[in-house]
Amino acid sequence: MTGSPGGVVSTPHTLSTRAGVQILQAGGNAVDAAIAACAVQGVVAPETCGIGGDLFALVHRPGETAPLALNASGRAGSGVDAAALRAAGHEEIPRSHPAAVPVPGCVDGWAELSSRLGQLSLAPVLEPAIRLAEDGFPANDELVAAFRSSAAALAGVEAAAPMVAASRGSTVVRAQLAATLRLVADGGREAFYEGAPGRAISAAVDGVITSDDLRRGQADWVDPLSVDVWGATxxxxxxxSQGYLGIGGCAVLERLGWADDPGDPQSWHLQIEAQRALAAERDDVAVDPSRVPVALDRLLDPARLDAVAASVDPAAARDRHAPALAAGGTAYLCVVDGSGMGVSLIQSNFHGIGSLLGAGSAGFLLQDRGRGFSLIPGHPGELAPGRRPLHTLSPTLWTRGDRLAMVLGTRGGHVQPQLVQQVAAFVLGAGLDPDEAQARPRWTIEPPSGPTGAPAPSGSRVRVEPDVSARVVDGLRRRGHEVIPADGPQSGWGPVSVIQVDDATGWRLSARDPRVATTAVATA
Structure with missing residues (x-):
């Protein structure tokens, strides 16, 4: 476990963590370090994120009770047409269809964070990423596997060529991306959205995204959601975002009287049922903010959470609608600096490397986050121009009064709130330190199996990591859960990044997730 009274950076990649530390040491604050780490992550791990994707962030400023919240997720282009897709026989949006690509929000997110909260300008903050793109970096196993599996689909995609040609340990140079990052460093969001990169985005999606779409800002400061649980907020x-399911699941779990006992099936049953009970509504609620069927300030209302907790059977798994599966190509990172500023930031391509479409010679791939839209007529999440799609990205930040208590998040697509709930419960509810919490075996929920052509089943299907005892597995099965033991630690159930701030000493405590080899934590 890593501990420090000063700055701490936790990211999914050693080079990203190193960049964050360098920026802190150069006089930047937690926001500057988070942007630097995010930019490097998109260079060295494009199978997780990049400037063709979206971004969300929460920022704690010392002495303030509520964090700032940024939604930098892109909107559907003006040329999308749900009716045309339905007429063509599609029940969901195909991965490489132009409608799968909303306007990328990442660069707008960087620009907003930097201008409002950064200590340094974007130029020095982006320099570590530019250097790595120009000089090269070693390819790791995840990068090589992701691009080899999609090599045929990526044939002729300029932005993918350096990674498709990579082998483990070979040097990957991304000169085109370096040039685009320099444009952003020198000219900000206008150079990206209204310059050559923006034109390349529009061309890649056959004009579905217009110049007016690109000119419109994709980053909005929004009111965060909150819930009080285990003595923290x-x-x-x-x-x-579906992020409310993670913190809300914790509040339901507390209402159920959960007590941590890794050998007790009841402890596991309550964790799983707390999340299943709340997540049953996700596909109708995690939609464009203007279309959410529940008032946002009511989503985590105590009375609403009381009702969810009352619906849980403490003795058996109940039938619930299971949210749709959603892949994850995501990077979550967090930073706490010496002043106590904390940043919880998540950035994503969605489906691994995204849509398999590249932005011409601009050197980056485009997300397929538009696949979070529904094609069902009248659905709250129905595809339409200017709307934001359902987002799996679920960053969290935890406070006690005006003091930072923890920053926490993960990749994992639809399972992100499940992992957040588990680790938050271990750290805040059970009092484990981050190292102990990271080592605990995890569970995830997925839609249950059923006969082909039958109505969608609604029971509980749970996968568990190998260290779960036979007593727990048998006890869950007796409570009605279909339990599938995984054959090893699951790299896709993380990496979770977490920095806890000790309430008594102010020390920042963090531990890397052992499920992913590249994950790194370092102090400044």
Whole structure:
């Protein structure tokens, strides 16, 4: 476990963590360090994120009770047409269809964070990423596997060529991306959205995204959602994010009288049912903010959470609607600096490397986050121009009064709130330190199996990591859960990044997730 009275950076990649530390040491604050780490992550791990994707962030400023929340998720282009897709026989948006690509929000997110909260300008903050793109970096196993599996689909995509050609340990140079990052460093969001990169985005999606779409800002400061649980307040970004399910699941779990006991099936049953009970509504609620069927300030209302907790059977798994599966190509990172500023930031391509479309010679791939839209007529999440899609990204930030208690998040697509709930419960509810919490075996929920052509089943199907005892597995099965033991630690159930701030000493405590080899924590 890593501990420090000063700055701490936790990211999914050693080079990203190193960049964050360098910026802190150069006089930047936690926001500057988070942007630097995010930019490097998109260079060295494009199978997780990049400037063709979206971004969410929460920022704690010392002495303030509520964090700032940024929704930098892109909107559907003006040329999308749900009716045309339905007429063509589609029940969901195909991965490489132009409608799968909303306007990328990442660069707008960087620009907003930097201008409002940064200590340094974007130029020095982006320099570590530019250097790595120009000089090269070693390819790791995840990068190589992701691009080899999609090599045929990526043939002729300029932005993917350096990674498609990579082998483990070979040097990857991304000169085109370096040039685009320099444009952003020198000219800000206008150079990206209204310059050559923006034109390349529009061309890649056959004009579905217009110049007016690109000119419109994609980053909005929004009111965060919060809930009080285990003596702390959990915060997240509201829908179109599903983040409320993580902190809300914790509040339901507390209401159920949960007590941590890794060998007791009842402890596991309550964790799983707390999340299943709340998440049953996700597909109708985590939609464009203007379309959410529940008032945002009511989503985590105590009475609403009381009702969810009352619906849980402490003795058996109940039938619930299971949220749709959603892949994850995501990077979550967090930073706490010496002043006590904390940043919880998540950035994503969505489906691994995204849509398989590249932005011409601009050197980056485009997300397929538009696949979070529904094609069902009248659905709250129905595809339409200017709307934001359902987002799996679920960053959290935790406070006690005006003091930072923890920053926490993960990749994992639809399972992100499940992992957030588990680790938050271990740290805040059970009092484990981050190292102990990271080592605990995890569970995830997925839609249950059923006969082909039958109505969608609604029971509980749970996967568990190998260290779960036979007593727990048998006890869950007796309570009605279909339990599938995984054959090893699951790299896709993380990496969770977490920095806890000790209430008594102010020390920042963090531990890397052992499930992913590249994950790194370092102090400044």
């Amino acid at each position: 959990g915060w997240t970004v509201p829908p179109n």
